Amino acid sequence: xxxxxxxxGRATSAPLMGRDPxxxxxxxxxxxxxxxxxxxxxxxxxxxxxxxxxGALRDEPTPVAEVSERDLxxxxxxxxxxxxxxxxxxxxxxSCTMKYNPKLCDDAVARAGLxxxxxxxxxxxxQGWMALLADLEDALCRITGMAAxxxxxxxxxxGELTGLLLMRAFHxxxxxxxxxxxxxxxxxxxxxxxxxxxxxxxxxxxxxxDARGCVDLDALAxxxxxxxxxxxxTNPNTLGLFEEDIVAIAGAVHEVGGLLYYDGANLNAIxxxxxxxxxxxxxxxxxxxxxxxxxxxxxxxxAGPVAVTDRLAPYLPGPRPVRTAEGPSGxxxxxxxxxxxxxxxxxxxxxxNALALARAWSYILAxxxxxxxRVSQAAVLNANxxxxxxxxxxxxxxxxxxxxxxxASATNLKRARGLRALDVAKxxxxxxxxxxxxxxxxxxxxxxxxxxxxxxxxxxxxxxADALIRIAAGTGDDAHAAPxxxxxxxxxxxxxxxxxxxTWDARPT
Ligand SMILES: Cc1ncc(COP(=O)(O)O)c(C=O)c1O
Numbered sequence: 001x002x003x004x005x006x007x008x009g010r011a012t013s014a015p016l017m018g019r020d021p022x023x024x025x026x027x028x029x030x031x032x033x034x035x036x037x038x039x040x041x042x043x044x045x046x047x048x049x050x051x052x053x054x055g056a057l058r059d060e061p062t063p064v065a066e067v068s069e070r071d072l073x074x075x076x077x078x079x080x081x082x083x084x085x086x087x088x089x090x091x092x093x094x095s096c097t098m099k100y101n102p103k104l105c106d107d108a109v110a111r112a113g114l115x116x117x118x119x120x121x122x123x124x125x126x127q128g129w130m131a132l133l134a135d136l137e138d139a140l141c142r143i144t145g146m147a148a149x150x151x152x153x154x155x156x157x158x159g160e161l162t163g164l165l166l167m168r169a170f171h172x173x174x175x176x177x178x179x180x181x182x183x184x185x186x187x188x189x190x191x192x193x194x195x196x197x198x199x200x201x202x203x204x205x206x207x208x209x210d211a212r213g214c215v216d217l218d219a220l221a222x223x224x225x226x227x228x229x230x231x232x233x234t235n236p237n238t239l240g241l242f243e244e245d246i247v248a249i250a251g252a253v254h255e256v257g258g259l260l261y262y263d264g265a266n267l268n269a270i271x272x273x274x275x276x277x278x279x280x281x282x283x284x285x286x287x288x289x290x291x292x293x294x295x296x297x298x299x300x301x302x303a304g305p306v307a308v309t310d311r312l313a314p315y316l317p318g319p320r321p322v323r324t325a326e327g328p329s330g331x332x333x334x335x336x337x338x339x340x341x342x343x344x345x346x347x348x349x350x351x352x353n354a355l356a357l358a359r360a361w362s363y364i365l366a367x368x369x370x371x372x373x374r375v376s377q378a379a380v381l382n383a384n385x386x387x388x389x390x391x392x393x394x395x396x397x398x399x400x401x402x403x404x405x406x407x408a409s410a411t412n413l414k415r416a417r418g419l420r421a422l423d424v425a426k427x428x429x430x431x432x433x434x435x436x437x438x439x440x441x442x443x444x445x446x447x448x449x450x451x452x453x454x455x456x457x458x459x460x461x462x463x464x465a466d467a468l469i470r471i472a473a474g475t476g477d478d479a480h481a482a483p484x485x486x487x488x489x490x491x492x493x494x495x496x497x498x499x500x501x502x503t504w505d506a507r508p509t
Contacts, residue, residue: 145277159285250280272373418476
């Protein structure tokens with residue numbers, strides 16, 4: 001039984017949410033303690049010397065922390081309490097949304113039949129997995145109005161690059177690879193869009209937004225020519241507004257031979273209501289880790305499948321799970337791995353982040369088509385409810401019905417009382433909410449991008465609005481020191497990003 005205290009008299013019962021640095025597991029270590037508890041199996045024990053060639057053996061044992069199960073669990077639990085998480089409270093981070101993820105999806109992917117399968121297992125042993133992936137491809141195509149998909153890309157940005165390489169392959173096959181060198185992007189676009197265009201070997205041409213916060217059609221027309229490979233758009237755009245002229249935009253881009261790329265990071269606003277394919281898009285990536293229950297960002301591996309229309313399907317990455325006529329015993333479908341005819345190759349090792357894909361599939365099945373439509377409807381309703389509550393307190397630069405997120409501005413507060421978007425965000429942590437996205441999109445000064453998501457109750461939404469209104473009534477002087485109640489106070493963000501020290505030196509000083 002552990003005594004609950006580490007060598008050197010260090011207590012392991014540090015107060016939750018304290019500001020002292022948490023001891024590392026190595027500092028809690030004590031020789032001989034162990035968190036493992038194996039029963040004797042009767043299998044003879046082999047020594048390291050009998051199993052490993054002498055030349056490959058270490059001189060010293062690997063230094064591992066030796067702690068009891070009790071101390072290990074307490075340590076991990078304390079760490080988990082030192083940060084805000086979707087399981088703790090509302091997380092209105094716009095655009096890069098962290099949605100509450102149903103526990104059902106955790107449960108589904110923890111099953112041994114999914115979790116314990118090696119990706120190199122032969123197709124004869126993985127028909128169930130392949131059926132799941134093929135069914136997911138079909139569902140994503142139905143949801144987006146596309147013909148075929150790849151599940152390989154591991155994130156939205158990876159999906160973007162894959163989509164641009166598909167664009168390049170398509171134009172190259174049409175003998176226009178050299179001529180088509182520009183990709184158009186609106187000025188409200190997410191930063192990954194221009195980065196992906198550059199990585200994909202194209203030049204970025206920016207298109208300004210108009211007074212409604214949408215693509216300026218005249219400016220678009222002035223930039224369209226036969227050297228345009230395509231346009232990248234997200235709809236709703238990053239101002240949370242629906243591009244109402246999307247059909248005209250699609251017509252104009254197709255007219256000059258360009259393709260339309262849909263950044264699907266905002267797909268959670270339109271599920272079951274409209275589809276990128278119906279709007280005229282040719283290539284779509286989806287952030288499954290936003291729309292379909294996979295944790296986003298630091299929360300876990302993502303998935304950014306790409307779906308395309310018929311004419312781009314031959315270029316998709318491979319291998320893909322393909323249905324053959326009949327199962328081996330003559331009944332049902334059977335599957336094999338195959339590369340599309342003119343495939344651009346792999347976008348990721350094996351079959352992508354397979355468990356993230358299975359998780360998304362469980363979310364889609366659990367909701368069904370009508371449930372997915374309700375997800376989007378509730379997300380849009382919640383964002384508009386919040387927009388109404390904040391109106392008059394915060395500037396709302398484009399104050400018309402929004403989709404799943406709203407973009408407010410702290411410009412009025414900065415002018416009146418020195419309160420900036422950053423101060424509002426840090427004060428939200430003190431109020432028990434995660435901060436909204438700040439300073440994005442770049443076209444809005446002192447931007448606060450708030451995505452309440454579909455899962456928050458009216459009570460939570462009201463509490464969030466009350467907190468934002470309470471914060472706005474304060475001054476910058478009050479708020480500059482925020483957050484004062486979290487384990488880490490306000491950090492110098494540039495220094496924290498540039499001089500991050502993610503290692504710990506185990507040698508005694
Ligand atoms: C509009 C938009 N596009 C692209 C991305 C990139 O996605 P990822 O972070 O998965 O690379 C994001 C991030 O959430 C986004 O909000």
